[in-house]
Amino acid sequence: MxxxxxxxxxxxxxxxxxxxxxxxxxxxxxxxxxxxxxxxxxxxxxxxxxxxxxxxxxxxxxxxxxxxWSAFLSDKLAWKAIWNTVLFSIYYIVPTMALGLILALIINSGVRFSNVFKGIFFLPVVTSFVIIAGLWGWLFNGTQAGMVNFVLGFFGIETQLFLADSGQALMVLAGLSIFKVSGSTMIYYFAGLQSIPKQLYEAARIDGASKIRIFWQITFPLLKPIHFYVAIITTIGSFQIFDSTFLLTGGGPNYSTTTIVYYLYEQGFTSLNLSYAAVLSYVLFFIILTISLIQRKYLGKDSAIY
Amino acid sequence: MKRFNYLLGLAFLLVIVGCSSGEETGGTADGEVSGEITVWVHPFTDGSDEESDMWDEVVTSFEEEKGVDVNLEQIPWSNRDQKILTALAANNGPDVFYAIPDQMPQYADEGMLLELDPYLEDMDMDDFVDTSLVSTTWQDKTYGLPILQEAYTLFYNKDIVKAIGEDPESLPTTWDEFEEWSKKAKDEGYYAMSYPGGGSMNGTIYPWIWQAGGDIITQDDEVLINSQESVKAFEFINSMYEDGRIPEDSITAKEHNALWDNGEIMATLGSGITLSNLLSKDVVDFAIGEPLKNEEKVTYGTTGMFVVPSNSDNKTAAAEFVKTMTNTENQRKFNKVTQYIPTRKSAQDIFDDQEYIGQLAEYTQYALPGVIHPIGRDIMPAIQAEVQTMMEGKKTPQEAADAAAEAIEADLNN
Incomplete structure (x- = not known):
């Protein structure tokens, strides 16, 4: 009352x-x-x-x-840009989370010089994206002179085109983002690992659980809030991907790396269609909003697991 | 996200526009000028003292002579379009700014630039190099006066020229000769030419299209990119790529500097910047060839110009500054410091005693400034995509050219 x-x-x-x-x-x-x-x-x-x-x-x-708005519905390029962005997310989100978790497990395992490793793993995060992208472009140079092609040559693999191949370019760009971002997901997972109560591990060990079992039964489920947070952050990041395509491929070859934000930028600031760019930015907003709500519904539930 | 924020920021500034109202000051009908103008320039060198001294000199003499106060502001190159647009939208922009060729018609078509013809009646325009006025004119109206030009032409690695048994003193002048050389270079294990296909079309396929006698789009909206002549350029580039006479990554490469520096590329398309890099690095012994000819002897070369926005508060003084800035004396001062090529024939004598840049200066008469059309910038990604598809082997040159034409038509009707 x-x-x-x-x-x-x-x-x-x-x-x-x-x-x-x-x-x-x-x-x-x-x-x-x-x-x-x-x-x-x-x-x-x-x-x-x-x-x-x-x-x-x-x-x-x-x-x-x-x-x-109606122009957007019939704009094939816009839909291709959205599809490219979705593909990019597929190439990027899970590997970034997995790699971040693996790195966190390494530095959390009590290995010697773990602080040094932490620093090394975190280095790409604090380095300017332009520099990292430049290095990546150089590594994945599509001629024989490219570092990766040089190494592949030892295994008898012929020269790959990488950024000049419409089938590979987006994956190479995703690789760049994974390299750049894994360091920060590592830090989130590392914090998560530190917060898991030690007695759970002790109890498991007394019960004779194997290391793999401990990981899947205790560590992985208890990291659920971190999984949720990192998933949201990387998803949003992947839908906003712009820099790498701007710096390395210019959206090509044949629009295969034109992402939604890159397309928006081109429409707004190259073609001066600011109104259409605004439509695209709203489309992007609704996509991110929807995905965040879905993730919240299915991943964010019962975060108070213990 | 940063770019997105720019967009939002721009939107915000647009509101301020509504609140402020432009007021015409200074400038009277009889050509007397007074008041104040703001001029936006960019860093044309690496921030050398000579450059700021040059501006001081130019501005001071203008102020003394005309009695107009000049606020000269140097704006970084990055995001310059956003900065200019935002400032103009807020009615807070410069009275004179530096523009590049594909920007001019786009802005002029939106009504953002002041037509300068009424201010130029007493001007002797014959002194300007013809090609430099191509980019300052849109639909027979003059919107700017050119201050600098560049000319792109082929730079050859002399060691490779000798290695393929040719004479660096007599470089190719036609497509046929160049093609023959390129095959020899390939046979000797070199790339014949750099081709940064991920960069601007101005530095890649456009010059070849013009040399073949074709064009992209005329000022009267006639699409010529799939004409018989233009398709020859598509075929030429395609065969260069198929044979490996240009590097494998040419589809999206932004530059081939490393390959060139390592002495793996026979020729690279370059201009004054290429020249100063070559001279300062001093790793490649080079010779400069003249622009190639198939049907026409032409090449690409940007033109830099000064323009006046239509919402300037002091149009007369602004136009006067543009005229003064591009006169012979100031062109000499400006281009001597910045190492670009003057657009007035009478000012080109500054490089007479300099071997290489003097040679480049001779070529500006062949240098077209790109596609002068409001959609010049919009259509580039579409053309690039089609050329890339062709190089990937998914379309024939004719199919790619037709698809590019279709994309341009669609853009025109938009």
């Missing part, structure tokens, strides 16, 4: 009570909220308005209704 009692208070009184209780919080929040309003909420809303206009940078803009 408390609820009814509360709602008997007038709005003014409730506001006053709230203010008395938490005034300091609101005062400190105001600058951040203003920033958030101007740089996040406002552009978010305004770019939605943009999708219904033919936007000219200078001069008047015309209201065109759903023209850009």
């Amino acid at each position: 408390r609820i009814t009692k509360r709602s008997n208070l007038s709005v003014k009184e409730r506001l006053k009570r709230e203010w008395n209780r938490n005034a300091i919080v609101y005062i400190f929040l105001v600058p951040a909220l203003i920033h958030f309003l101007i740089f996040q909420i406002f552009p978010f809303g305004f770019s939605f308005v943009l999708t219904f206009m033919d936007w000219n940078v200078i001069g008047t803009s015309e209201f065109v209704g759903l023209k850009h």
Whole structure:
């Protein structure tokens, strides 16, 4: 019955009570909220308005209704870009998580110089993406002079085209992202591993469980909150992939590495179709939102496993 | 995400536009100028003192002579389009800025640039190299005056030329001669030419299309990329790739510098920047050939120009600055420091005593500035994709050219 009692208070009184209780919080929040309003909420809303206009940078803009939205539905390239992005996610998400977990297990296993390994594994994360991409492009050079091709040559494998082959380019780019991001997933998993209670392992060992069994029965399930978090982060990251295709392939060959954000960028800033770019950014937003909700429903459940 | 934020930021700034109103100041009808202008330039050298001294000199003499205050701002090259667009949209942009060829018609077509013809009635335009005015004109109206030009032509590795038994003193001038050399180079285990197919089409297939007598699209919207002549260029590149006369990764490579530096490539298409790199690295002994000819003797070379946005607050003074900046004296000063090639014939004497750049300066008369059309930039990815598909062997040259034409038509009707 408390609820009814509360709602008997007038709005003014409730506001006053709230203010008395938490005034300091609101005062400190105001600058951040203003920033958030101007740089996040406002552009978010305004770019939605943009999708219904033919936007000219200078001069008047015309209201065109759903023209850009319907253009999107029949734009084969946009769908190809989305499909490429999905493919990229498939190549990227699970390997990044797996590699991050393996690296975390290595540094958590009490191996000697684990801090040195931690540093080495983390190095790509803190190195500029442009530099990493440059190195990757050099390693996967599609001529005989390329490092990877040179090594493959020893095994009698003929020169691969890598970035110049529409079947391989996206995988090479995914490899670059895996290399770049695994270090940070390693850190999340490492923190997760540290938080698993030691007595569970002790009990398992007393019961005579094998190492593999311990991993699958204890470590892996207890990392569920971390799996969830890393899955969300890498998924969002993979749908926003832009830099590597911008730096290494320019969307080619034959659009095979044109991802949704790269296509959006090209539409917006090369072709100046800002309204259409806004439509694409909303499409991207809905995709990420949907995936996050699905992941939350199926992966995020009962995170309080112990 | 960064790019996405730019978009959002731009959207935000657009609102400010609504709040501010432009007011015409300075500039009177009888050609008297006064007031203040803002000029955006870019770093044309590696931030040398000579460059800032040059700007000081140019700006001070303009200020003294015309009585106009000039705010010269140097804007980094990266994301320059975003910066200019955002500033112009916010009505807070420069009165004069530096533009490149494919940017000009795109902006002009959107009504973002001021037509300069009314301000140029007393100008002697004959002194400008003809090709340098191609990129400043859209639909018979002049939107800018050129300050610098480049000319791309083939740089040859002399050691390889000798290795294939040819004379570096008499380099190829026609496709046939070059093709013959390229086959010899291949036989001797070299690549004949670099082909950065992941880069701009201006540095790859366009010059070949023009040399074959073809074109991409005319200013009157006529699509010529699948004409008989243009297809010859597709065929030429395709056979170069099929035979391995250009590197295997040419489909998406952005550059072939390492291969060139290692002495594995006979010829590379380059301009003034290539030249200064070659001179400073000093690892390859090179010779510069003239632009090749099949039907036409042409090549690619960008033109840099100064333009005035249509929402400038001080149009007369801005136009006056553009004229003064591109006069003979200032072109000499500018290009001497930046090592680009002046667009006025009378200023080209600065490189008379310099062997290589003097040679490049002679070629700017053959240098076309790319596709001068509002959709020039939009269509490049589509053409690139078709050329790539052809090189992968999935389309014949004719099919690829037809598909490219179709993509251009679709873009035109959009």
